[in-house]
Amino acid sequence: MTGVGLGTIAREWGRIGCIGFGGPPAHISLLRDLCVTRRKWLDEEEFEHGIAATNLLPGPASTQLAILCAWKLRGTAGALVGGFCFIVPGLVVILALAALFLAADPPAWVTGAAAGAGAAVPAVALHAAWGLVPGSWKRVVDRAARVRWVAYLVAGAVAAAVTGPWLVLVLLVAGLVEVSVHAPSSRRAWPVVVALPATGGGLLGVAWVAAKVGALSYGGGFVIIPLMQRDAVHTYGWMTDAQFLNAVALGQITPGPVVQTVAVVGFAAAGLVGGVLASVVAFAPSFAFVIFGGPRLERLRDNRKAQAFLTGAGAAAVGAIGGSTLPLALSLHEPWQFAVLAGAVAWLLVLRRGVVSALLTAGAVGALISLL
Structure with a gap:
């Protein structure tokens, strides 16, 4: 866990939730830009593993990826806050x-x-x-x-x-x-x-x-x-x-x-x-x-x-x-x-x-x- 603040997660995941038009490709792109490119909270391999894992689950894969990324940053609290705001x-x-x-x-x-x-x-x-x-x-x-x-x-x-x-x-x-x-x-x-x-x-x-x-x-x-x-x-x-x-x-x-x-x-x-x-x-x-x-x-x-x-x-x-x-x-x-x-x-x-x-x-x- 990286210890990213819940306020930061709420703000960033809420922003993606507001501008994420276009379905899963847009969501994945925005999450990659945030977590890998700009903030460097996750490395590229870790992010790709997240995509692969959530694609194996039933349900909305891009939403699960958003929840998973927030979970990696702050555990259960991060998953709940990030998923809710997304x-x-x-x-x-x-x-x-x-x-x-x-x-x-x-x-x-x-x-x-x-x-x-x-x-x-x-x-x-x-x-x-x-x-x-x-x-x-x-x-x-x-x-x-x-x-x-x-x-x-x-x-x-x-x-x-x-x-x-x-x-x-x-x-x-x-x-x-x-x-x-x-x-x-x-x-x-x-x-x-x-x-x-x-x-x-x-x-x-x-x-x-x-x-x-x-x-x-x-x-x-x-x-x-x-x-x-x-x-x-x-x-x-x-x-x-x-x-x-x-x-x-x-x-x-x-x-x-x-x-x-x-x-x-x-x-x-x-x-x-x-x-x-x-x-x-x-x-x-x-x-x-x-x-x-x-x-x-x-x-x-x-x-x-x-x-x-x-x-x-x-x-x-x-x-x-x-x-x-x-x-x-x-x-x-x-x-x-x-x-x-x-x-x-x-x-x-x-x-x-x-x-x-x-x-x-x-x-x-x-x-x-x-x-x-």
């Missing part, structure tokens, strides 16, 4: 926007902006999946592994596009198959699948959905989007498909991880209390992984079983993110939204421009159409 700015913004976008009678331009930004969300999901393919493919070492990788990818895509609740089971099975191949002598504990929805609604339902988001989002927040959509729209009826697309868009254009989408879902279900509860429950596993597992995280990246599990589950997660494009696209209703979607695909995959600019442009187009 998360809260985006949470405040997204809850304020949720109140505006989910109002009973929002202005026409707000409705139009939401519809426009929502129309671009399937393109964002496709872009996220495409960006993850190279890293997942690098884990493939032989012909048999390539066959399994393709099978995991397809299974994840089908689960996300069609089956919904079985997505988590697909992720777990893919990971466990790889563990059995690469570490056959290890004891295998088959985890309990918590993909099925809770029987109760209200705050209990919010907590259940948020727990799945925080504990099971292998490959980043987008992998849990299909399951979250099924729970929020079809199981509990808290939101319409269009409102859910708005929630995902808000999770992208605000600072912080896409997992913040669950705060909008919680707000739709139970107001401000539901939004805060959803965020607390969703991020609790990230704090627990670092605070209670911190001393072991350094060894996690060299653990054969962990690496094997990520190889399988990671490939299925990439497929799931790509497969989520279908139900998200089917949530669109207006003809002009499909034109916006096509434009967003071109913007992200052909022109290779940024996600935030795509969503903001799509929102502006929707607002203009609503005013005309």
Whole structure:
């Protein structure tokens, strides 16, 4: 531990939480600049090890990296302060926007902006999946592994596009198959699948959905989007498909991880209390992984079983993110939204421009159409 003051951690991590637009790449870049380049609290190798370790954990990897870096500086207190200050700015913004976008009678331009930004969300999901393919493919070492990788990818895509609740089971099975191949002598504990929805609604339902988001989002927040959509729209009826697309868009254009989408879902279900509860429950596993597992995280990246599990589950997660494009696209209703979607695909995959600019442009187009 370097003994960095908690006030310093609060200020610096809060600053990143305020300006961290652009998702994990932006968060990692800002943390690297702070901890390695400017303040030299961590060396480059230590920081890279942190990235590798948090990528092996379920949940929002960049948030876990922020918590881990603060933990390295001041232990548990640093992790709690740094993580809180990193998360809260985006949470405040997204809850304020949720109140505006989910109002009973929002202005026409707000409705139009939401519809426009929502129309671009399937393109964002496709872009996220495409960006993850190279890293997942690098884990493939032989012909048999390539066959399994393709099978995991397809299974994840089908689960996300069609089956919904079985997505988590697909992720777990893919990971466990790889563990059995690469570490056959290890004891295998088959985890309990918590993909099925809770029987109760209200705050209990919010907590259940948020727990799945925080504990099971292998490959980043987008992998849990299909399951979250099924729970929020079809199981509990808290939101319409269009409102859910708005929630995902808000999770992208605000600072912080896409997992913040669950705060909008919680707000739709139970107001401000539901939004805060959803965020607390969703991020609790990230704090627990670092605070209670911190001393072991350094060894996690060299653990054969962990690496094997990520190889399988990671490939299925990439497929799931790509497969989520279908139900998200089917949530669109207006003809002009499909034109916006096509434009967003071109913007992200052909022109290779940024996600935030795509969503903001799509929102502006929707607002203009609503005013005309």
